[in-house]
Amino acid sequence: GENVEQHPSTLSVQEGDSAVIKCTYSDSASNYFPWYKQELGKGPQLIIDIRSNVGEKKDQRIAVTLNKTAKHFSLHITETQPEDSAVYFCAAPRGQGNLIFGKGTKLSVKP
């Protein structure tokens, strides 16, 4: 079955710096990789996702890259702002429709 590993578990950056979070997966048949942002006391919010027919996708300050050969994908946040502080989760599909999540990365952006 699919397994997802996420690193680092915590990440602290200065405002304006870049942040990178990496995930690896085990099932080579997986073709869809979403990233979610979760603020304290709230539900996960989809921020970007990528499908295996592309290697990179960008949305303003957020980008995701995918390496299918190495079975890893990464979230890149540029020009970080204090409001980017949250827990970020990567995920991959497993079974008939559910997602398996990484354990999360707590990002702190210091002003």
Next chain:
Amino acid sequence: NAGVMQNPRHLVRRRGQEARLRCSPMKGHSHVYWYRQLPEEGLKFMVYLQKENIIDESGMPKERFSAEFPKEGPSILRIQQVVRGDSAAYFCASSPRVREDTQYFGPGTRLTVL
């Protein structure tokens, strides 16, 4: 366009009572997923339902837990005879189709068992 709705947002139960958590998917979505999140941990899949059908319940404990998604009305996650270990945040997500389709999450129900 309303997102995924969950209620109640907070639920307190004493050991042995029943907890009922409700989820209304986004308009046009017929697939519902329930996940559980323990404090400081990631989300764990529990059950996947379509209207009137349970598609995958491999993540749900076999005892005390049940889920349904009737033809009319919200999806319900029911926990009977709650224990302290059931205290967690329970999230519902919905999608318009199946595998590898985007899942949108609700705000969650935070269950506290006293």
